[in-house]
Every structure is written in C-alpha cells, then in structure tokens.
Amino acid sequence: MESEVVQEVEALLGREAVAELDFEALEMALRHGTLRLAARAMEQRLNADTSNEVASQVPCRCGGKAHFAGRRSKQFQSVLGPLRLERAYYHCSSCGDGCFPRDKHLGIENTSLSPALTRMTGTVGAMVSFQEGSELLQELAGIDVATKQVERTAEAILALLTARIRPLFWLFLAAFNPVGIVDLILDYYHAIKVGLPALAGQLGATYAIPILYVPLLMITHVVAFYLLLRPQPKAVRALAAAAAAS
Numbered sequence: 433m434e435s436e437v438v439q440e441v442e443a444l445l446g447r448e449a450v451a452e453l454d455f456e457a458l459e460m461a462l463r464h465g466t467l468r469l470a471a472r473a474m475e476q477r478l479n480a481d482t483s484n485e486v487a488s489q490v491p492c493r494c495g496g497k498a499h500f501a502g503r504r505s506k507q508f509q510s511v512l513g514p515l516r517l518e519r520a521y522y523h524c525s526s527c528g529d530g531c532f533p534r535d536k537h538l539g540i541e542n543t544s545l546s547p548a549l550t551r552m553t554g555t556v557g558a559m560v561s562f563q564e565g566s567e568l569l570q571e572l573a574g575i576d577v578a579t580k581q582v583e584r585t586a587e588a589i590l591a592l593l594t595a596r597i598r599p600l601f602w603l604f605l606a607a608f609n610p611v612g613i614v615d616l617i618l619d620y621y622h623a624i625k626v627g628l629p630a631l632a633g634q635l636g637a638t639y640a641i642p643i644l645y646v647p648l649l650m651i652t653h654v655v656a657f658y659l660l661l662r663p664q665p666k667a668v669r670a671l672a673a674a675a676a677a678s
C-alpha cells in the first residue's frame with residue numbers, strides 16, 4: 433500500500449514546481465486519496481476472510497437454529513469513507529429472522545456507521561446541533577453523515593448510557609416527567625391568566641401548538657407515569673437486567 437500512496441502523491445504533484453502548488457488543495461486531495469486506498473485495502477482484507485462461513489448453523493435469538501444462506505453485502509460509512517462489506521448470512525426457518533454474526537463482531541449490527549464514526553458522530557451530536565454536527569463531520573473529516581443520522585446516533589448512545597448508568601436514568605426520568613408535567617401545568621395557568629382562550633382565533637398557524645401539541649404532550653406524560661408505576665411483567669425485568677449487565 434505504501435507504494436500506492438507514493439504513486440498517488442506523485443500523480444497529484446505532477447511536474448509542478450513546489451512554488452506553484454496549491455498546498456491546501458493538495459493536502460485535502462491527498463487525504464481523500466489515501467483514505468480511499470486504505471478503505472479499498474480494508475474492504476479486500478475483510479471480504480477475503482470467509483471464516484464466518486465455516487459454521488453451517490448458528491444459534492438464533494428465538495432459541496432455534498439459523499442456517500447458512502449465502503453471503504450478502506452491506507454498504508456503510510466509516511472514517512475512511514464508504515465501505516462495502518460482504519459477509520455470511522444465516523436464516524432461521526422457525527422465526528423467519530436472519531442474522532449476520534460478523535456484523536455483531538465488528539460492531540456494525542443494525543447501523544450504517546462504523547464504530548469509530550459512531551463515536552465521532554456521538555461526540556459532535558453532544559456538542560453542537562445535529563445539523564451543525566453533520567456539517568462539521570463533512571468539513572473536518574470529509575464524511576457524509578446526514579443530520580437525521582447524527583440525531584439518531586446521539587440518541588442511541590444516550591439511551592445506552594441511560595440504561596447502563598442508573599443515576600443517569602433517574603436524572604433523565606426526573607427531567608422528562610415531573611419537571612415536564614409541572615412546566616405544562618404552569619403553561620396552562622399562564623395561558624388562562626393572560627386570556628389566551630379568548631384570543632385563540634388570532635393565533636394563526638400557531639393555533640396547533642396549544643390545541644394539538646400541548647394536549648398530546650400532556651397525554652404522553654400521563655402515559656409515561658402509568659407505564660412506570662404499573663407492575664412490570666417478568667420479561668421486562670429480565671430484559672432490563674440483561675441490558676444493564678451487558
């Protein structure tokens with residue numbers, strides 16, 4: 433790969449004298465080029481390894497057995513750029529579900545971001561808005577991660593942390609439910625005090641906020657309280673314990 437990188441540099445530099453170089457354009461082009469070379473080398477290495485096909489069957493989540501059913505490819509984003517991975521697929525005829533043991537092993541199960549890119553995305557998602565996070569990843573790392581994806585990744589990381597760290601769970605619970613419901617009740621109080629019901633006709637498009645959105649929020653809070661306070665079925669308790677332990 434080293435010689436390929438040298439060739440790439442030579443091709444970009446051409447015969448131009450150093451004094452005529454656009455250094456910024458050159459360094460950006462070289463970073464992009466070398467990352468693509470590395471991505472291709474990694475793709476070849478991972479796809480050539482077929483050790484995940486050795487087993488003719490693997491255990492399925494349902495307790496049954498999933499049988500080897502060929503290879504499938506998956507495209508995902510990484511810090512090296514897009515990667516296409518081919519891996520063994522196992523299908524379970526009892527539940528109809530399928531699984532990719534290699535995805536689990538590499539940490540790319542049910543996601544289109546590599547582990548390193550997931551970490552980067554989580555970091556920007558926690559520091560700036562999701563839109564700015566997406567722009568920063570493009571600007572600084574040259575990687576396309578859609579705004580929606582930054583949002584989903586940041587939320588998934590937060591949910592995982594919340595499930596694993598008990599005090600964080602209670603903090604978010606308190607922030608969402610008791611604080612949220614008290615805030616809503618105060619909003620109702622203020623709205624009535626300033627005579628909002630009489631002025632409702634003048635609200636225009638914002639009419640939907642007090643008439644639809646706020647009642648829906650209130651219903652969500654009440655449902656959340658109900659779900660939290662009702663006795664939990666055994667299966668839910670077992671799942672929660674497993675999530676905390678993993």
Ligand SMILES: [Zn+2]
Pocket residue numbers: 492493494495496497524525526527528529
């Ligand atoms: Zn199954």
